[in-house]
Amino acid sequence: MHEFRFERVELPASVEALRQDVRDFVAEQRAAGALPMRHNSWHRYDAAFSRQCGIRGYIGMTWPRQYGGHEKTRLERFVVTEELLAAGAPLGAHWVADRQSGYQILTHGTEAARQAILPRIAAGECFIGIGMSEPDTGSDLAAVKTRAVQVEGGWRVNGTKVWTSNAHRAHYLIALVRTAAPTEDRHSGLSQLIVDLSQPGVTVRPIVNLYGGHDFNEVVFEDHFVPDDMVLGRIGGGWKTVGGELVHERAGPDRFMSTYQLLLESMRVLGPELDDRAAGALGRVVAHLATVRRMSTSIAGMLEAGREPAVEAALVKDIGTTLEREIPEVFRDLIPVEPSMGEGGRYGELLGMSTLRSPGFTLRGGTREIMRGVIARGLGLR
Numbered sequence: 001m002h003e004f005r006f007e008r009v010e011l012p013a014s015v016e017a018l019r020q021d022v023r024d025f026v027a028e029q030r031a032a033g034a035l036p037m038r039h040n041s042w043h044r045y046d047a048a049f050s051r052q053c054g055i056r057g058y059i060g061m062t063w064p065r066q067y068g069g070h071e072k073t074r075l076e077r078f079v080v081t082e083e084l085l086a087a088g089a090p091l092g093a094h095w096v097a098d099r100q101s102g103y104q105i106l107t108h109g110t111e112a113a114r115q116a117i118l119p120r121i122a123a124g125e126c127f128i129g130i131g132m133s134e135p136d137t138g139s140d141l142a143a144v145k146t147r148a149v150q151v152e153g154g155w156r157v158n159g160t161k162v163w164t165s166n167a168h169r170a171h172y173l174i175a176l177v178r179t180a181a182p183t184e185d186r187h188s189g190l191s192q193l194i195v196d197l198s199q200p201g202v203t204v205r206p207i208v209n210l211y212g213g214h215d216f217n218e219v220v221f222e223d224h225f226v227p228d229d230m231v232l233g234r235i236g237g238g239w240k241t242v243g244g245e246l247v248h249e250r251a252g253p254d255r256f257m258s259t260y261q262l263l264l265e266s267m268r269v270l271g272p273e274l275d276d277r278a279a280g281a282l283g284r285v286v287a288h289l290a291t292v293r294r295m296s297t298s299i300a301g302m303l304e305a306g307r308e309p310a311v312e313a314a315l316v317k318d319i320g321t322t323l324e325r326e327i328p329e330v331f332r333d334l335i336p337v338e339p340s341m342g343e344g345g346r347y348g349e350l351l352g353m354s355t356l357r358s359p360g361f362t363l364r365g366g367t368r369e370i371m372r373g374v375i376a377r378g379l380g381l382r
Contacts, residue, residue: 037344188236195226
């Protein structure tokens, strides 16, 4: 059975000093009008703000300097991330590239790919999408059907990806594809490729959300060519590389802070004098938040130590996204909404958008069922 240990991580004084640096940056951006309102999710897309983060050194923080990075620790990156999320900053443009794709290219990419892509990501000028989910497969990545066939100098790709966030704005897509026919081992024959979305053979089609937003896309490959120097890792080793990527996707503060602004604004609306019902509900939420933050910080420490805590990350993702999904329900029940409530009269918008988005929180990055399957396997139950 896998041993679950979330050891306490003490943040050194230098890391806490960096926290103040981020707060100063946020104040500067707000004063300049670049951060006019606190938003409720890290999905908000603002390429100009991403460039400012790049100038400040907040992207590619842990990467080597030769690739545009800053050689900081995982704990330093954790603090910068949670402070920007706590400020409601619009991080969506560079989010995927910084959180996981850049790490994949640094660890598994060719030197040509590293030189061509990583410095642009660190500068806040190159954005990447995740090409994992497909029609009729959902979170079952072993069932992907997009095929890549070897041709002279590279690979010819055909197939479809779906629910691809910001593909219409991204420069690249890291796609999980099948490079060999399926066998009894469903995890074999998979590979990851870096797809240049500006090249022929790729069509990006919008998927409009229930509330009219365009975040998701369908991406169709028709004889799209990917050169050999844009392969990640070894051909056929995609299951292992994608598993390492998902550790970075599943355990960060974004997995419990998507509705953090709603929590803060709800506390302001409720005020300091709470009845027993409100105090109990708010206390439960804050206790849950403190616990999952402790676990997420511990995983940052594990990554800093060179470990790949895939099972722990699945656990944090499950309980973290459960919390951020529960927050709108808790405050819908506690607070009768009026048009003028909250800072700038925006409480109704925060609550409404959180309620509309919340069903997706436990789906993105792997469904609750998939996470619990990973946890059960770690416990020796399957």
